[in-house]
Amino acid sequence: MKAIRVEEFGEPDVMQFVEQPDPKVSGREILVRIHAVGVNPVDTYIRAGTYARKPQLPYTPGSDGAGLVAAVGRDAEGIKPGERVFLSGSISGTYAELALCAPEQVHALPDNITFAQGAALGIAHATAYRALFHRGQVRAGETVLVHGASGGVGTAAVQLALASEIRVIGTAGSPEGRDLVRDLGADQVFDHKVVGYQDAILDATSRRGVDCILEMLANVNLGDDLRLLAPCGRVVVIGSRGRVEIDARDAMMRDADIRGMILGNASPSDLAAIYKSLAELLAAGQIRPVVGLDFALAAAADAHRAVMAAGARGKIVLIP
Numbered sequence: 001m002k003a004i005r006v007e008e009f010g011e012p013d014v015m016q017f018v019e020q021p022d023p024k025v026s027g028r029e030i031l032v033r034i035h036a037v038g039v040n041p042v043d044t045y046i047r048a049g050t051y052a053r054k055p056q057l058p059y060t061p062g063s064d065g066a067g068l069v070a071a072v073g074r075d076a077e078g079i080k081p082g083e084r085v086f087l088s089g090s091i092s093g094t095y096a097e098l099a100l101c102a103p104e105q106v107h108a109l110p111d112n113i114t115f116a117q118g119a120a121l122g123i124a125h126a127t128a129y130r131a132l133f134h135r136g137q138v139r140a141g142e143t144v145l146v147h148g149a150s151g152g153v154g155t156a157a158v159q160l161a162l163a164s165e166i167r168v169i170g171t172a173g174s175p176e177g178r179d180l181v182r183d184l185g186a187d188q189v190f191d192h193k194v195v196g197y198q199d200a201i202l203d204a205t206s207r208r209g210v211d212c213i214l215e216m217l218a219n220v221n222l223g224d225d226l227r228l229l230a231p232c233g234r235v236v237v238i239g240s241r242g243r244v245e246i247d248a249r250d251a252m253m254r255d256a257d258i259r260g261m262i263l264g265n266a267s268p269s270d271l272a273a274i275y276k277s278l279a280e281l282l283a284a285g286q287i288r289p290v291v292g293l294d295f296a297l298a299a300a301a302d303a304h305r306a307v308m309a310a311g312a313r314g315k316i317v318l319i320p
Ligand code: NAP
Pocket: 040, 041, 042, 123, 124, 127, 147, 148, 149, 150, 151, 152, 153, 154, 171, 172, 173, 174, 177, 192, 216, 217, 220, 221, 237, 238, 239, 240, 261, 262, 263, 264, 307, 308, 309, 310, 311, 312, 314, 315
């Protein structure tokens, strides 16, 4: 099979497009022929060698993908070759034509969802779900600010919130991104690059503030976020790329919470419940993953540069 291999950590070009032996299934494992691969920012941190969790070298990147079951181990239950699936992890890495998976990493992909959309589900949708409902505890009738609504996690969060009758205010840094977030149904959309946009967000809530903020770039925004919260508001920190200074009094004044999250901290039962809920929402047509850009698998380095660039429009996928 063709696959991406990383022999040393570093810049995007350390990813080599190579021929590899096909993985073999055993026990309860499932082999999936990958039709689309989801690209996540964390793939770039791992490739650069700057992430807390480092794989043993050499390795094939990627945990998200979608495709058809190619083979199952002799002890695998309830799944057959030919079934459409999406992945939330992989033993061998998804930047490849074939990926070996554990049973809990493989989920049924409804017929109304394309493989590219399926590849957008794993990390981004589960993160958005956990941030909104487990960590943010946002309820119907509340207002959430999706701070960075144009990307993979943001577009998922907008749709999940709207499906639960939560009012959504979003931000994006490009006109295309703002159009996308508006088209998804956000009530109001602001440009997080414009000076003073925070004041416009307060105006949009009649100066009360929002109940919850899903924050994609806490190192830039956390200090201001605390001043955008309603009483008992919560900031869920999903993304942060550096240190930040806050005035703790802004939290005190509002009885506000700052809640961090990493999807990997979710328990196996929480993850199973999240993927079950996502499957139901997909089948009901209440969420439709947004794919903004695709690249050939051989161009994985370009995809890594693109996912770290401004101007997000949903997920980036690779096509083997
Ligand atoms: P993505 O698809 O690359 O999207 C990045 C988002 O951040 C875009 O909406 C972008 O908007 C927005 N952004 C850029 N500058 C911003 C600013 N100043 N204020 C607010 N938002 C800004 O990435 P993603 O997959 O959605 O992930 C978002 C972040 O969450 C990343 O840092 C990622 O590492 C992290 N993450 C964490 C977890 C976890 O478990 N905690 C899981 C998944 C992702 P424009 O491009 O329109 O400017």
